[in-house]
Amino acid sequence: MARPRARHAWVRAVLRAAGVLVALQFVFFGLLVVGQAVPDKPIVDNLMTAIEHGTYGPSAIPDRMGTQSDTFTECVVVGTGLGAHPEESALSRAARMPRIDNCQGGVRDIQALAQGAVFDTDYYKYWAGYTIFTRPILAIAGMEALRILSGTLMIVCLVAAFLAVRARTTTAVAVALFLPFVAGSNLLSTPSTSFSQSISIAVIFVSVLLTAWGAGRSRYTGVLGAVVGAALFCYVDLLTTPAIPWAMSGFTLAAAVWFRERSLKPAAMWGALGTVAWAVSFGVTWVSRWAFGAAFLGLDRTIDMVRINVGFRTSGNWAGVSDEFGAGLARNIDFWWTSIPTAHLVVTGCLIAMVVGLVLAVRRGGVARWGVALVVSLPAAVIPFWYVVVSNHSQIHMFFVNRGVPAALAVLTAACLLVAARPRSTERRVERDGTSEEPAAAPETASEPALRP
Structure with a gap:
């Protein structure tokens, strides 16, 4: 009976998330x-x-x-x-x-x-x-007022996301997740020169905030937070940097689960689920926009618009754009390294933090924690994936798409510091992925027991 009940719980959970997404x-x-x-x-x-x-x-x-x-x-x-x-x-x-x-x-x-x-x-x-x-x-x-308010919104959302990630993990992890992104990009210039980018960046932080807030309630609510965050990002953004909130939100859910439970299996499973759910929500929201357009403006007209737009953004011809495989990834890394004045400092700081985190992780939990760091950092792979798939867009817009490079570094660095973290003294956890015993995890909320892996 347990298995059918668990399957039914999963079906109900998926239907609830789908209902929320459709209503949105x-x-x-x-x-x-x-x-x-x-x-x-x-x-x-x-x-x-x-x-x-x-x-x-x-x-x-x-x-x-x-x-x-x-x-x-x-x-x-x-x-x-x-x-x-x-x-x-x-x-x-x-x-x-x-x-x-x-x-x-x-x-x-x-x-x-x-x-x-x-x-x-x-x-x-x-x-x-x-x-x-x-x-x-x-x-x-x-x-001018719109510039000021867009910048204010960006700062408020950054602080809120930082506090939410810090509450689910540690201060070091939260700093590592956001500081390389802020210090390794032109983010701070956007309110005065490109307030549309400030709005987009604010919603990046909102996506992470919703995922972290949800993860503090239950694993499932963390996934639901990622779903809502992805939909909001698609709603507000003009296809600027979707891979950044996608990677950060997936990592945040995996990190929150591992930090609370000290078990790799649920962290990997729910992190992957959150990452996939983010992509599905983003895609559904985008397609629903076209559905509304087709309902009012005609299906044939909408299909032509979609076909032209998707074809151009993935492989369309443009001056200076290479159709060589991986060109979007290689050119954005090169652009970031040569154009952003702080790139060298950010890489150096991230490497030092990674080494310190991995050394402490071995001392506190054994070499097995290096595997944990690798698994929870896997959402960072969606950034190079995006550069490759949306190659045309990635090359034409390198002057802001390059922010994905420090964002990926941020996720990797945060993962290394996560596995070095000690559990909070107020929580009892037992570590099940490594070798040591530490204070045991707080139970899941009563609404989610059937969704345990």
């Missing part, structure tokens, strides 16, 4: 409608002010931290949702997501909108969930 899609679309209900006129007026102040564009300005800024995407983000006919409903606008041109033609388009022009361009290959944040702020306070 309708919530997301409803929020798009709310964002489109914000009138265009005050947004256009404030963008005209930004043009006069010289704070709209131009594209590819230096970020003063080693690379160019992503002002191109920023111009797209502030122009998303603009240009529809005043009589068009918010529902219709949300379905097709009108937009103006990027930095190159954006000034001209904004000036035309100020004179009452209407554009017929749509942009529903991405969710554009950021519009629920950007459009109200642009209408009320303008572009």
Whole structure:
């Protein structure tokens, strides 16, 4: 009887997660409608002010931290949702997501909108969930305020994610997971030069936060946190760096399970499950955007858009892009190493931390803990996997996609420090993956006993 009951528990758990994911899609679309209900006129007026102040564009300005800024995407983000006919409903606008041109033609388009022009361009290959944040702020306070608030959001989410990971593991692990990413990229420049990237990075931290928070309740809730975090990231982001929250969230769940239970099998199993669930949630959320588009705009039109977009991002021709296998991975590593001024310091610091962590791990739990470090760090492999699969995008956008390199280093470093960590004195655990006995794990919540591996 135990086996059928366990299978039924798994089925119910999967159905609950699927129900949450499906419900989220309708919530997301409803929020798009709310964002489109914000009138265009005050947004256009404030963008005209930004043009006069010289704070709209131009594209590819230096970020003063080693690379160019992503002002191109920023111009797209502030122009998303603009240009529809005043009589068009918010529902219709949300379905097709009108937009103006990027930095190159954006000034001209904004000036035309100020004179009452209407554009017929749509942009529903991405969710554009950021519009629920950007459009109200642009209408009320303008572009400069949006920069400040985007940077504030990024900092708040970073602190919250750090505290959540620290609560599930240790301070050293939390520092290792976030510090190389912050110190080894142009993240701190984004609020003033590319606030769209600040919003994206904030949701990276939200994904990790939700996974860590969920893992503190139960293994299953940790997976559910990863599912919700992936959906949110897909909803808000413009295909910038999905592999980073994917890797960090998978590691966070595996690390939280191992730290609490000191058993490799459940840590590996639930870490893998969280990593796979993140990818599935991201994919389902993306496809659901196209489903909404097809429902309103027609299936054939949507299929053509998807086919062209997916084909281009995986292997499309572009000046300077190589179709050689692995070119996306090799070029991003080289770009990061040669362009980010702190790259050498980050690598040195990570290597020292790894060595210290692995030495302490052997002293506290035996050589078997090196195997634990390897297993819980496996989610970092999704970053090079992403570079290879989405080669075109990875090469065209190296100036921000390179952040995946320090993110992968961060996961590896955090894994090495995790296996060196002592259990908290307030918890009793028995180590089952190595050789030593340590205080025994807190029991799972009552809602999850049937889901134990």
